[in-house]
Amino acid sequence: MKISTRGRYALRMMIEFAMHPDTPTKIVQVSKNQGISEKYLEQIVSTLTKAGYVKGIRGASGGYMLSKPACEYSVGDILRVTEGSLAPVFCLEDGSESCEKDKICVTRRVFKKIEDAINGVVDNISLEDLLKEELEINESLALSSAAQR
Amino acid sequence: MKISTRGRYALRMMIEFAMHPDTPTKIVQVSKNQGISEKYLEQIVSTLTKAGYVKGIRGASGGYMLSKPACEYSVGDILRVTEGSLAPVFCLEDGSESCEKDKICVTRRVFKKIEDAINGVVDNISLEDLLKEELEINESLALSSAAQR
DNA sequence: AGAAAACCTAGTAAAATACTGTGAAATAAT
DNA sequence: ATTATTTCACAGTATTTTACTAGGTTTTCT
Numbered sequence: 090m091k092i093s094t095r096g097r098y099a100l101r102m103m104i105e106f107a108m109h110p111d112t113p114t115k116i117v118q119v120s121k122n123q124g125i126s127e128k129y130l131e132q133i134v135s136t137l138t139k140a141g142y143v144k145g146i147r148g149a150s151g152g153y154m155l156s157k158p159a160c161e162y163s164v165g166d167i168l169r170v171t172e173g174s175l176a177p178v179f180c181l182e183d184g185s186e187s188c189e190k191d192k193i194c195v196t197r198r199v200f201k202k203i204e205d206a207i208n209g210v211v212d213n214i215s216l217e218d219l220l221k222e223e224l225e226i227n228e229s230l231a232l233s234s235a236a237q238r
Numbered sequence: 239m240k241i242s243t244r245g246r247y248a249l250r251m252m253i254e255f256a257m258h259p260d261t262p263t264k265i266v267q268v269s270k271n272q273g274i275s276e277k278y279l280e281q282i283v284s285t286l287t288k289a290g291y292v293k294g295i296r297g298a299s300g301g302y303m304l305s306k307p308a309c310e311y312s313v314g315d316i317l318r319v320t321e322g323s324l325a326p327v328f329c330l331e332d333g334s335e336s337c338e339k340d341k342i343c344v345t346r347r348v349f350k351k352i353e354d355a356i357n358g359v360v361d362n363i364s365l366e367d368l369l370k371e372e373l374e375i376n377e378s379l380a381l382s383s384a385a386q387r
Numbered sequence: 388a389g390a391a392a393a394c395c396t397a398g399t400a401a402a403a404t405a406c407t408g409t410g411a412a413a414t415a416a417t
Numbered sequence: 418a419t420t421a422t423t424t425c426a427c428a429g430t431a432t433t434t435t436a437c438t439a440g441g442t443t444t445t446c447t
Contacts, residue, residue, distance in 0.1 A: 092352075094404080101345060128407060147413045147423055148412095152424085177240060178241055195253070196246060277438060277439075294393050296443075
């Protein structure tokens, strides 16, 4: 019952992209800032581009940019596309041929409630929300380190 | 982001135990009813006994019994003990030495909210609730099959 | 005594996870 | 035009987790 590195790294990468929405962000920069392997980030970002969430710009001075403003992404969007699905059991996933016991299964109902609860959280937090929190934290860190001098 | 068979099977097994709270239920019976390997169920039930959730009675005419009334188990109890944890990331787990970025991490907050949401669901459904639903379904199935004659 | 159950420990095949590696294609800077 | 820089694409691999299987011991009822 864990969110994998793919989803977690994707979130952190998207926040990086959201920080300079007008200039492309390079993978190598994200890698350095976040301490995550470049190659692995490339792989993850490719699912984001395929989903149309980011635009890749090739060549020197290239990088990645969000294709929409940060407020239009939910955490759920990002996690679902990178994780594959947030359903806690396979029988709740979209394409799954419902396991015949469909309407008989009491545990299925429990899992549906769990799924709804998860979606309720992640669909109500936007990338912009994360960005704002991140900026607030960075600010307060800058202030406290300035105070130490 | 999936609940494993251990957790799912444990729930179904506990429902079986809850159905005859006064007589021991044999693993072989659960196995037949649920179509799950005996040996695997044995392994799962051992974590339930170690947690004190069920009592094993050895010997012929033995089996397993709930150690408390069904209303005193939450689905969360059962899932947590069999799954290990329901935290969506390792850094939220009990014994984990919080990853230094503790208070700086914006994504951690998201994951905490997810965890809280999951717990909110599973801690508010009791084994008795599941049992009742199960019995209702069985009844309606019996009625409809009787009507066919 | 014998059968039937729980209990215990170890092993194992398959899948998923978390990467690494190689190189091609596009673009900007020189 | 060439070179450097970046995304892009695809393949490979080590580790971990999952989902079991297997064999045997112990306890207790009949």
